[in-house]
Amino acid sequence: MLSKKTKYALHALTYLGKHKDEGTVLIHDIAEEYGISHKFLENILLELRKAGYLGSKKGKGGGYYLIKEPKDxxxxxxxxxxxxxxxxxxxxxxxxxxxxxxxxxxxxxxxxxxxxxxxxxxxxxxxxxxxxxxxxxx
Amino acid sequence: MLSKKTKYALHALTYLGKHKDEGTVLIHDIAEEYGISHKFLENILLELRKAGYLGSKKGKGGGYYLIKEPKDxxxxxxxxxxxxxxxxxxxxxxxxxxxxxxxxxxxxxxxxxxxxxxxxxxxxxxxxxxxxxxxxxx
DNA sequence: ATAAACCCTATAAAATAAATAGGGTTTATA
DNA sequence: TATAAACCCTATTTATTTTATAGGGTTTAT
Known part of the structure; x- marks a missing residue:
């Protein structure tokens, strides 16, 4: 079985994929959508960013976004x-x-x-x- | 990844399969062959027996043996x-x-x-x- | 009788997964 | 330029699962 970490990562990627034309997405919004702990999700998104799947924008109005095509x-x-x-x-x-x-x-x-x-x-x-x-x- | 339990079960089944024409096999012999804790292996063999893969003979001269065809x-x-x-x-x-x-x-x-x-x-x-x-x- | 060997349940120790904590840094905007 | 929003980062704690051990019970050949 996959760990919750991986399952949550898939949910987050799915969410980001669905909202890819709307600019950045807040950790908060993803966490709320799936009822995941904000902090736990934060760590996961961080790993996905470091691995090159996501980009992020810091500061007010920031957030995460997909930087790869879903097919890739x-x-x-x-x-x-x-x-x-x-x-x-x-x-x-x-x-x-x-x-x-x-x-x-x-x-x-x-x-x-x-x-x-x-x-x-x-x-x-x-x-x-x-x-x-x-x-x-x- | 498989747990060690499952890996050891596969080793044990393999050993029993290789010795299927030699009557019963001792837990001790299997444990020694693969360097597995006797007691840990005992629990595994017990589960395999209860699930219908192995038979056992109690008492002196006893041991375990396969009761299914390897292909099954x-x-x-x-x-x-x-x-x-x-x-x-x-x-x-x-x-x-x-x-x-x-x-x-x-x-x-x-x-x-x-x-x-x-x-x-x-x-x-x-x-x-x-x-x-x-x-x-x- | 005795010793060999499996039977069974419970518990302890170790490892891993999941979650939390707490502050740091960046940036849009008033 | 002060402020609050939002991501960044590392460490620690808690929970769960895996791995291993313990200790006696039962059966059976000799």
Whole structure:
């Protein structure tokens, strides 16, 4: 399951996508719309901005706005950013690899081999779904 | 990511699959093979037995053994048993459904719609990989 | 009888996720 | 130029979940 952080990030991106022609959007408005803690959401938006998905304007009249096209924001990226690995085991993660301590030889491990396949097929799904798909369903 | 519980369950099932013609297998032997705590593994094997994947024999000379064909043990079942939902959000889980508190109308939620698709495609992958696939990779 | 081995429930420890706190900086505007 | 609005940043606390341990109970071959 996704963490609440990632779920809230998706909600925020959706909201920003729906209001992309209205200039900046306040954290406050997003937080209120979904009943999310203002401060918790603030941290999430900060991460999304640092990762290059959002822009922000400081000071009075400021706020956040999308700086990428919804079609260029795949689920896989958002999940990795906020939740970490998509792979089911550390030993098959492309971005967060770690060996499994109980495994003598990764290349002789049947679990490893199957999980590589699962990872590749799962990734295909998550790379092909983007914020644009979410927006077109609203 | 899978919990260690699920990962250990897969190791145990793999071990039992490899030794299926040798009668019962001791918890101790599996725990030693993978460096897993005996007691932690015991709980896992207990769950697998209660769920109908393993049989056990009590008393001296007892142990565990597979009572299903490896091809009839899909990853999806093991993951659901030990880790819970496969869906990425509670609102799209088939077996562990819960509404999202922040969502006014699930049927108008673009995230929900996309996640239903992700769930179905992911499930297809995990239902089509079984212990047999793991064993053939060892 | 005895020791080996699984059975079962409860609890503790560790790790992670979720939320909160509190002040800092920037900027439009009166 | 004072003010208030709004984002910026780091640290800490709280809650939840995961991982591991504890301790005895029951069954069974020898």
């Amino acid at each position: 924001i795949p689920l896989s990226r958002i999940i990795r950013l906020l939740d970490g690995p998509i792979a089911l085991l550390p030993c098959v993660s492309l971005n967060y690899y770690e060996p499994c301590s109980e495994c003598k030889d990764e290349f002789k491990c049947g679990i490893n081999k199957v999980m590589v396949q699962v990872r590749d097929e799962t990734l295909k799904i998550l790379e092909n779904k983007s914020l644009a798909d979410i927006l077109s369903g609203e | 043990i899909p990853l999806s079942r093991i993951i659901r048993l030990l880790d819970g939902p496969i869906a990425l959000l509670p609102c799209v889980s088939l077996n562990y459904y819960e509404p999202c508190s922040e969502c006014k109308d699930e049927f108008k939620c673009g995230i929900n719609k996309v996640m239903v698709q992700v769930r179905d495609e992911t499930l297809k992958i995990l239902e089509n990989k079984s212990l047999a696939d793991i064993l053939s990779g060892e």
